[in-house]
Each structure stands twice: as C-alpha cells, then as structure tokens.
Amino acid sequence: MxxxxxxxxxxGSRxxxxxxxxxxxxxEVYQTLGATIESRWLPVLRYLWDVGPSxxxxxxxxxxxxxxxxxxxTDKLVHAGMVRRQRDPADGRRTVLVLTEKAHASLAELGPIWCAVRRGVTFSLEEHAAQLLDAIEACERAxxxxxxxxxxxxxxxxxxxxxVEVVPYAPELREHFHRLNAQWLERYFRIEEIDGVVMSDPERYILQPGGAIFFARLGEDIIGTCALLQESPGVFELTKMGVDETFRGLGAGKRLLDACIAEFHRREGHTLFLESNSVLRPALRMYEKAGFVLQPSIRPGSHYERADVYMVYQDR
Amino acid sequence: MxxxxxxxxxxGSRxxxxxxxxxxxxxEVYQTLGATIESRWLPVLRYLWDVGPSxxxxxxxxxxxxxxxxxxxTDKLVHAGMVRRQRDPADGRRTVLVLTEKAHASLAELGPIWCAVRRGVTFSLEEHAAQLLDAIEACERAxxxxxxxxxxxxxxxxxxxxxVEVVPYAPELREHFHRLNAQWLERYFRIEEIDGVVMSDPERYILQPGGAIFFARLGEDIIGTCALLQESPGVFELTKMGVDETFRGLGAGKRLLDACIAEFHRREGHTLFLESNSVLRPALRMYEKAGFVLQPSIRPGSHYERADVYMVYQDR
DNA sequence: CAGAGATACGTTAGTGCTTACGTAAGTGCT
DNA sequence: AGCACTTACGTAAGCACTAACGTATCTCTG
Incomplete structure (x- = not known):
C-alpha cells in the first residue's frame, strides 16, 4: 500500500x-442478519438508549x-420510526429526541448482533483492535x-x-552517525555485519583510510549524514547517506551529497561510485541529478547484500 | 467522550x-502558510511525484x-493547473496523468512544510503517532x-x-471468577483489598459463609458470573456480578441476577442488598428492573471505596 | 479475424457529512 | 421593560466520496 x-x-487518508x-x-452484517439499522445510526441510537431522551x-x-x-x-430515524421529536416544554428552542417503542424493541434484539460484532472484530484483528482503540484514545487526548x-x-x-548547514565530522557526533544510518537500515533492510562495524567506529573505518564524513545540522538537531570512503587510492565510495525521516524535504540530502562530491574533487579522486537499492527511489533520483549514472549490473564483489543498484559518478 | x-x-465513527x-x-496549515494545495490532493500528487506519470x-x-x-x-487538479491529462499512445483507453511544471515547482517548495507536518505531528502526538500508524498497518493486514x-x-x-446457560460454582471455574471480576474492576475502578481476597478464594469467603456463586456459560466460554454473599443470617449481598465485555447484550447478566434472586428465596433470606457505582448505568438499570430499589444514601459501613449506590431488593 | 468479454475511465446520482444562514426562543444588562 | 446577546435547531448549499452506468478500446479465443 x-x-x-x-x-x-x-x-487522514488512511x-x-x-x-x-x-x-x-x-x-453488511446488519443487512445479512436482517437488522433494520444502519451503522451510522448507532451512536445516536445507543446514546438515547443509554442516557434516555436528549x-x-x-x-x-x-x-x-x-x-x-x-x-x-434524526429525519431518517423519524422516517424509520425509531425516534420521535418532542418540543421541550421547559425550553421552547430545544427538540428532545425520544426512542419509540419500536426502537426499544429493535435495540433489545440487537444485543446478540453487537456481541457478535465485538467478538468478530476481536477475532479478526486480534490484539490490534485494542491497540488501535488505545492509540485513538491517546491521540484524541493529545x-x-x-x-x-x-x-x-x-x-x-x-x-x-x-x-540547513553541513558540518564535518567531530567525535561528539559519532552516535548521530549510528542513529541516522540505523534508522533507514532497520526500516528498509537490516543492519548487515559490515554496517554495524563501520557505524560503531567510523573514525577507524572511514576517516583513517582517507575518507570523510559530513553531517547536516538544523538548529540544534543533527538531521542527516553522509560518508565518503576511500576504497583504494583515488577510488571513493559514497556511502551511509541517511536523513532523519521527519526532516526530509529540506534539501539536506542534496547538500550532503554536494559536500561529499566536493570533497572527492578536493582529494583529487578519479572514481566515485555508490551502491544502493532500487526501493530507495527518491535517493536514486537525487544521485542521478547529482551526476551519478546507473550501471547495467551490480558492482562485482559488493560488500552489501541489499545492493541491487550500482552507480558511478560522471563529472560534467 | x-x-x-x-x-x-x-x-468507524471514531x-x-x-x-x-x-x-x-x-x-489549515497549507492555507496559513500560503501553499496552493489541499490535503485531499496529497496522495495523488505525491504518487505522481514519486512514481512519475501514471x-x-x-x-x-x-x-x-x-x-x-x-x-x-483530476478535474480539480487540472483546473488548478497541477496536472495534465494525456492519452496513452500505447493504449487508447488509458489516461495518463502528468504533473505540470507548476506542480513540480509547488511540490518542491512544499518540502519544508511536509517536514514541519511530520515534526508537528510527532511533537503533538508524541509516541502515540507511531503507535497509531502501527495499529493501522496491523489492522489493514489483519x-x-x-x-x-x-x-x-x-x-x-x-x-x-x-x-446462555447458568451453572453453579465448581472448583475448576474458580479462575473464571477472578478473571471476570478483575475485568470490570480494573476497567472502571481498581481492585480493592477486599476484592482481591474474595476473588482469590471464593470458596472460603463466599460459599462457606452460606453464599452461592453462579456462572453464565455460552458453549465452551464462561462469559459471566455473579455471587450471593450471606452477610449475617438471612441478610444477603448481591456482589461480584461481571459479564465479559465482548459478550454483553446476550442477557447473561439478567439470567445471573435471576438465578441469585431465586437462590436468595430458596434460602429464605429476608434482606437482599447490593452496593454499586453510578457509572455502571446499564447494570443499575438491570437491578432496578429486577426489583432492587435505590436507597437515598449509601450503605453505612460499606466495605467498598467505590460504592456510591446502595440498593435493596423489594419483592413484588 | 470476428466477436465475446475484459478493461479504462468519464459521468451521473446519491450519501453523509460540513459550513453558512435564518428563525425562534431564552438570557442578561441597564 | 427593552434591547442586544446567545443558544437551539432546522434548512440549504457544497464537498468528497461511492456505486452504477455508458462508451471506447483492448485482448483473447475459436
């Protein structure tokens, strides 16, 4: 979906x-079981049933x-013979709604059906029904x-x-590097072994071999990161690009990408590539716009299980 | 609510x-920030933006x-200049929807707003937003x-x-007595000390002092219970009436109540009372119908904190 | 390759709600 | 008491969607 x-x-849509x-x-249930009630009537009828004329x-x-x-x-309920409108003698503006005898009889018969509805929902949704109700209630309150x-x-x-500002790596930002990458990895894939190693000690596995790491900062929040990894002299991999989901759309990804490409030039690399996955469509589009060109097959000897896209940077 | x-x-209503x-x-947000988009457009526009002409x-x-x-x-989007309709050259039945330049420009500007929406929802609903989304997803799947x-x-x-059948107490039903009473106690009040004691050992605290316990059974399910407690010779308390929430509406409560009253007569009691709480309106109505009469003040020396209703049975 | 059936999609009518408005009835201030 | 106000509620118009229908086009089968 x-x-x-x-x-x-x-x-809202969902x-x-x-x-x-x-x-x-x-x-559908009411109709199948021959109950003369519609789902939209329920709140009104039940309220009048529970509280009395109102x-x-x-x-x-x-x-x-x-x-x-x-x-x-009420027009419909009156037409269906379930409700009577009465003027309130104490306050001429008010219309008091009263259940008819017919309604009382109908509602009394509905007991088993409502019971079946509750049971059926519980069976069908299992514990998720209760979770949904709890979440709704919490949201209403919030x-x-x-x-x-x-x-x-x-x-x-x-x-x-x-x-949005782009800042270079600093030791106190290390955990952000882990957090931001873990977010998208866990959401779309899983953290492979090599990811865990690199994310936990980026200084050793990215900076020391001649790479670079950048962060995007918005006010006090670190909202994205991206790394340039030197694979062999002059050959760089763009990797570990991640922007906090809630902060997407601010152009942080593009800014980080530009920073990495600039760094690649500054270090006079001759090859810049990346590996990614086709489900990350917005990211792929961004790479293309920045000058990366999709290669016909995946990179031979890739480190990642999830890689099904291989792109190489083509300077323009 | x-x-x-x-x-x-x-x-559905909620x-x-x-x-x-x-x-x-x-x-409201779009309007305040001057964005020329409506909330209902979002799914279509975002889909065309993410996937391309469709x-x-x-x-x-x-x-x-x-x-x-x-x-x-689409009519509206065309009118707003956001979308173009194109005939699909490969299949004359299909209408391909294409975002206009204007739409691309508008959507690109919306990035920060969408970001603010995500952040704002996260701030306002806290963790409940994620819970709601998870519950929705789980329900959709289920x-x-x-x-x-x-x-x-x-x-x-x-x-x-x-x-629905009413059956007398049997040792293997003891845990049902606890379960059914814990359900409504926890939902509306809390389990007071005296409740815990009685619920854990009903044989000792209800049956031995000359009381009785009944259960309502539907097929294999034990769906409700009710107890008659002898307080002093000839004086009985109707207590611990509970029907499983999902099984309400089958008349189990009334059947249990009738069984207890019959038992009260069989034992030739002269006084039958109950204590309850005014929030349990449907139960109170049932008690009234069965012949209990609301007393003007609560029972002196009540065992329960939650008791704000005192009713005495009046034989008719 | 004809013709039955399926598919794509626009149009119309209807539903369930909203906002806006009008009228009648109550409330409060001087 | 008189007049502005608020409140209660019905009605009208509008919106977002659905179901049902009609037409054009494609696909599959014999």
Whole structure:
C-alpha cells in the first residue's frame, strides 16, 4: 500500500479508509442478519438508549458531530420510526429526541448482533483492535492538549528560521552517525555485519583510510549524514547517506551529497561510485541529478547484500 | 467522550472523526502558510511525484480509492493547473496523468512544510503517532487475512446456536471468577483489598459463609458470573456480578441476577442488598428492573471505596 | 479475424457529512 | 421593560466520496 510510505503525511487518508471499511462491514452484517439499522445510526441510537431522551445538541456533543448532522440523521430515524421529536416544554428552542417503542424493541434484539460484532472484530484483528482503540484514545487526548496545527506552525517557523548547514565530522557526533544510518537500515533492510562495524567506529573505518564524513545540522538537531570512503587510492565510495525521516524535504540530502562530491574533487579522486537499492527511489533520483549514472549490473564483489543498484559518478 | 464507551462498536465513527481532524489540520496549515494545495490532493500528487506519470487506475489502486474519485480529483487538479491529462499512445483507453511544471515547482517548495507536518505531528502526538500508524498497518493486514464480516457472522452463528446457560460454582471455574471480576474492576475502578481476597478464594469467603456463586456459560466460554454473599443470617449481598465485555447484550447478566434472586428465596433470606457505582448505568438499570430499589444514601459501613449506590431488593 | 468479454475511465446520482444562514426562543444588562 | 446577546435547531448549499452506468478500446479465443 503506497499510503503507508507517506507515514504521518497521509494519516487522514488512511484513517478514512479504515473508517469506511468498518462502516461498510457493519452495514453488511446488519443487512445479512436482517437488522433494520444502519451503522451510522448507532451512536445516536445507543446514546438515547443509554442516557434516555436528549436534545439534539446534547447528542451532537456526545457523539462528536455537528447539530446539523444529528438533525438530518434524526429525519431518517423519524422516517424509520425509531425516534420521535418532542418540543421541550421547559425550553421552547430545544427538540428532545425520544426512542419509540419500536426502537426499544429493535435495540433489545440487537444485543446478540453487537456481541457478535465485538467478538468478530476481536477475532479478526486480534490484539490490534485494542491497540488501535488505545492509540485513538491517546491521540484524541493529545490533540486536545497540544493542538497539532500550532505544533506544525511552530515547527515550520523553526525550520524557516535557521538554514540547513553541513558540518564535518567531530567525535561528539559519532552516535548521530549510528542513529541516522540505523534508522533507514532497520526500516528498509537490516543492519548487515559490515554496517554495524563501520557505524560503531567510523573514525577507524572511514576517516583513517582517507575518507570523510559530513553531517547536516538544523538548529540544534543533527538531521542527516553522509560518508565518503576511500576504497583504494583515488577510488571513493559514497556511502551511509541517511536523513532523519521527519526532516526530509529540506534539501539536506542534496547538500550532503554536494559536500561529499566536493570533497572527492578536493582529494583529487578519479572514481566515485555508490551502491544502493532500487526501493530507495527518491535517493536514486537525487544521485542521478547529482551526476551519478546507473550501471547495467551490480558492482562485482559488493560488500552489501541489499545492493541491487550500482552507480558511478560522471563529472560534467 | 461517549463514543469511547462503545468500544469496538463505534470504531468507524471514531476513525472518521480523527481522519477529519487531520484533514482539517493539514488544510489549515497549507492555507496559513500560503501553499496552493489541499490535503485531499496529497496522495495523488505525491504518487505522481514519486512514481512519475501514471494512469488513473494505477493511481486509484495505489492510494486505495476508486477510479471515479481519482478522475474527479483530476478535474480539480487540472483546473488548478497541477496536472495534465494525456492519452496513452500505447493504449487508447488509458489516461495518463502528468504533473505540470507548476506542480513540480509547488511540490518542491512544499518540502519544508511536509517536514514541519511530520515534526508537528510527532511533537503533538508524541509516541502515540507511531503507535497509531502501527495499529493501522496491523489492522489493514489483519482485515485482508481474516475479513471481519465473515468473522462476525461466524460469531453470530455460534452465539445463536447455543443458548446462555447458568451453572453453579465448581472448583475448576474458580479462575473464571477472578478473571471476570478483575475485568470490570480494573476497567472502571481498581481492585480493592477486599476484592482481591474474595476473588482469590471464593470458596472460603463466599460459599462457606452460606453464599452461592453462579456462572453464565455460552458453549465452551464462561462469559459471566455473579455471587450471593450471606452477610449475617438471612441478610444477603448481591456482589461480584461481571459479564465479559465482548459478550454483553446476550442477557447473561439478567439470567445471573435471576438465578441469585431465586437462590436468595430458596434460602429464605429476608434482606437482599447490593452496593454499586453510578457509572455502571446499564447494570443499575438491570437491578432496578429486577426489583432492587435505590436507597437515598449509601450503605453505612460499606466495605467498598467505590460504592456510591446502595440498593435493596423489594419483592413484588 | 470476428466477436465475446475484459478493461479504462468519464459521468451521473446519491450519501453523509460540513459550513453558512435564518428563525425562534431564552438570557442578561441597564 | 427593552434591547442586544446567545443558544437551539432546522434548512440549504457544497464537498468528497461511492456505486452504477455508458462508451471506447483492448485482448483473447475459436
């Protein structure tokens, strides 16, 4: 599913899809079992069933919808003979919604079906149903406490305020080198033996053999890294390029790449290559734009299991 | 929020509400920052951006919507100057959607905004965002493997096939007594000291002092329990009534209650009372229907912290 | 190579919700 | 008491999507 790759950007779309799935499933069940109810009615009917006669606004607030939605839904429920509208004698503005006898009878019969729904969802989703409910609840609460729009605007201001800077390796940044690379390795592949060795001691395995490491910095955050590894005199490998997922789109990758290529020239290398994997499409496109050319076959004697792309830099 | 109390029954509604919240938040951000994009466009635009020119059906499949939806969205995108429709020369039925130059320019500028969105969501929801995404992914997968409609219908058939039976205490059911009571105690209150003692050794604390325990059984599942505790000669307390959350609505509670009242009569008790809490509204309604009458104040010298309701049985 | 069936996709009608608006009824301030 | 305000709620218009349909095009089979 493509949407999964968009992560937090497509949260709305994915939630909607799941929501529609459950609505549809419930309706299918009701219809198959001959229940005269629709999935969208449930919150209103259950509220009136649990709490008793209530005004439109009261119901709307409880189930988290607008009074218009409840009012329109009430039209349908009245038409279906499930609800009566009554004027509130104490307050002429209010319309009190009351379940009819028919509704009481219908709802009483629905017990086993609702039970089956809960059981079926539990069977189908196993423990994920509870995890989903917990996550929803936690998110609802968090959104109340820390409105997401403000948070996003604040982050945007912070991002705009300070530019992405590229800085060379420094010992105190070593753990960032590990963190940033582990992030994408674990997400898309796994940490191969050679990765673990190099990531844990980059000074020894990258800098000492005549290589270089750069970091991208945004304010106080180290958001990306990239390494230039000297494989043999004049032959360099571009490797361990990683940008924090949440910080992509700021051009940090390109800046790091440019820094590595500049360093390659400064050291008067004659060959610069890289190995990658075809699933990392945005990265490959960036390499191409920077001057790397896709080779027809993978590099002979590659160190990496995951390598299925081999590119060589062609100066222009 | 009332919907939370419906649990798995209202999954669709809650997901929809969250979904709308995120769509709305994204649109607010785009508008505030002056980006000429709407949240609903994102899946299509990002797909074309990541994958390149694609046909309508291809996009629809990737983002999990119907071709109609994509087609109609395309109308808007064309109108906004973001997308061009092209006939596929190789297959005259297909319409290839291509991002315009303007779209490329717009999307390139959106990088920092998307970054801010990811960062903002992470800040606002903390670890719950990742939990939500994981749960969504797990549910999507589970729904594919075990369609929920079939699961529900199967459960319903199982429920209809065998009636709820009430059975008296037996030693091998002891752990069910603990499980069923722990479920609601932990959910709404906490397990007080006296609860723990009684639940762990019901034979000693309920049966030996002249009480009784009943269980509700559905097929192989023990789905509910209820106890009659003799407090002093002829004075009985109805206590430890619990029905498995997923099995509510089958009338098991009422059956257990009737069994306890019958037992109370069989033992020729003269007083039957219960203590409960006002949040357990459906249970209180059931007690009332069975003949319990709400007392004006709580029982003097109650054993329970949570008791704020005191009811006494009035034979009719 | 004809014709049945499948596929691609635009169009239309309908659904479930929203926002915006209008009206009636209650509330509060002077 | 009078007038601005708020509140309750129905109605209208609009949006995002779906299902159903129609048309054009392609593919497969005998």
């Amino acid at each position: 493509y949407l999964a790759s968009l992560g937090k950007l497509a949260l 939630l909607k899809a799941l929501s529609d799935h459950f609505y549809g499933a419930a309706d 005004s439109v606004t009261e119901v709307a607030d409880a189930i988290g919808q607008t009074h218009s939605a409840v009012s329109q839904l 959104l109340q406490e820390r409105p997401v729009v403000q948070a996003i605007l604040a982050e945007h201001a912070a991002i705009e305020a300070s530019p | 009332y919907l939370a109390s419906l649990g798995k029954l209202a999954l 997901l929809k509400a969250l979904s709308d919240h995120f769509y709305g938040a994204a649109d 046909s309508v059906t291809e996009v629809a499949d990737a983002i999990g919507q119907t071709h109609s939806a994509v087609s109609q969205l 729904l594919q493997e075990r369609p929920v409609v079939q699961a529900i219908l199967a459960e319903h058939a199982a429920i209809e096939a065998s009636p």
